[in-house]
Amino acid sequence: MARKKIIAGNWKMNKTPSEAVALVKELTPLVKNDDVDVVFCVPAIDIIPAMEAAKGTNINIGAENMYFEESGAYTGEIAPNMLVDAGVKYVVLGHSERREYFAETDETVNKKVLKAFEHGITPIICCGESLTQRKQGIYIDWIRMQIKIAFQDVTADQAKKAVIAYEPIWAIGTGETATSDQAEEVCAAIRACIAEVYDDATAAEIRIQYGGSVNAGNAAELFAKPDIDGGLVGGASLKADFGKIVNYK
Numbered sequence: 083m084a085r086k087k088i089i090a091g092n093w094k095m096n097k098t099p100s101e102a103v104a105l106v107k108e109l110t111p112l113v114k115n116d117d118v119d120v121v122f123c124v125p126a127i128d129i130i131p132a133m134e135a136a137k138g139t140n141i142n143i144g145a146e147n148m149y150f151e152e153s154g155a156y157t158g159e160i161a162p163n164m165l166v167d168a169g170v171k172y173v174v175l176g177h178s179e180r181r182e183y184f185a186e187t188d189e190t191v192n193k194k195v196l197k198a199f200e201h202g203i204t205p206i207i208c209c210g211e212s213l214t215q216r217k218q219g220i221y222i223d224w225i226r227m228q229i230k231i232a233f234q235d236v237t238a239d240q241a242k243k244a245v246i247a248y249e250p251i252w253a254i255g256t257g258e259t260a261t262s263d264q265a266e267e268v269c270a271a272i273r274a275c276i277a278e279v280y281d282d283a284t285a286a287e288i289r290i291q292y293g294g295s296v297n298a299g300n301a302a303e304l305f306a307k308p309d310i311d312g313g314l315v316g317g318a319s320l321k322a323d324f325g326k327i328v329n330y331k
C-alpha cells in the first residue's frame with residue numbers, strides 16, 4: 083500500500099488570530115489536493131479561529147507543541163485534552179527550536195509522544211543534526227539515537243501512525259536545502275531504524291517528512307524520493323507558495 087503524502091506547514095511564532103483566519107482563507111483554494119494530507123500547525127492562540135476558518139476544507143489544523151501532563155500547575159503549557167477538545171489531530175513535537183530555546187530533550191519528547199498517542203493525536207516527531215554533526219560524519223548515529231529514545235514504549239500499532247520529520251538544523255530557515263539525495267539518505271536510515279526497533283510492516287507504514295527550506299522549486303524533487311513522504315514547511319507555508327508545494331506534481 084502506497085503511503086499517502088503528508089505536507090504540513092509549521093507557522094512557528096507568526097500570525098495573530100485575525101491574520102491566521104485571513105491566511106487560512108487565502109490558502110484554502112490553493113491547497114486542495116486529495117492525494118495529500120494537508121496540515122497547518124499554528125500557534126496555540128490561533129488554533130480555534132483557524133479551525134473555524136478551515137471548516138469544510140481539506141485543511142487539518144495542528145499544534146506546534148503540547149505538554150506531557152494531563153492538567154495542573156504548569157503555567158503557560160497546553161494540555162493534550164485541550165488540543166483534543168479543540169479538534170486538533172496533529173502536534174509537532176521536538177522541533178529543533180524547542181530543543182534549542184526551551185530545553186526540550188529526547189526524554190521529554192518521548193513523554194510527549196506517549197501522551198499524544200494516549201489522546202489519539204498524531205505526533206509529528208522532529209529529529210535532525212547540526213552542521214557540526216554532519217561535518218563530523220556522525221549524523222546518522224545521532225538521528226538513530228533521537229528516534230530510538232522518542233519511540234521508547236511506543237507500540238508498533240502506534241508507531242505506524244506516527245509522522246517523523248527529518249529536519250537538518252543547518253537547513254532550517256537558511257535557504258540552504260539538503261539535496262534530495264542527502265534527505266533521502268537520512269529518511270531511508272530512519273526507516274531502517276524503525277524496521278530494527280519494530281518490524282518491516284511498521285517501517286513500511288510510518289510516514290517520514292523532510293523539512294528545511296522546502297519551497298515551490300524543490301518540493302517535487304524532494305517528494306519524489308522513495309523514503310520522503312512529504313514535508314514540514316516553515317517560511318514557505320506562510321504564503322501562496324504553500325499551494326504550489328502541496329500541488330508539487
Ligand SMILES: O=C[C@H](O)COP(=O)(O)O
Nearest residue numbers: 092254255294295316317
Ligand atoms: O518546521 C519547519 C522547519 O523548521 C523548516 O523551516 P523552513 O522551511 O523555514 O526552513
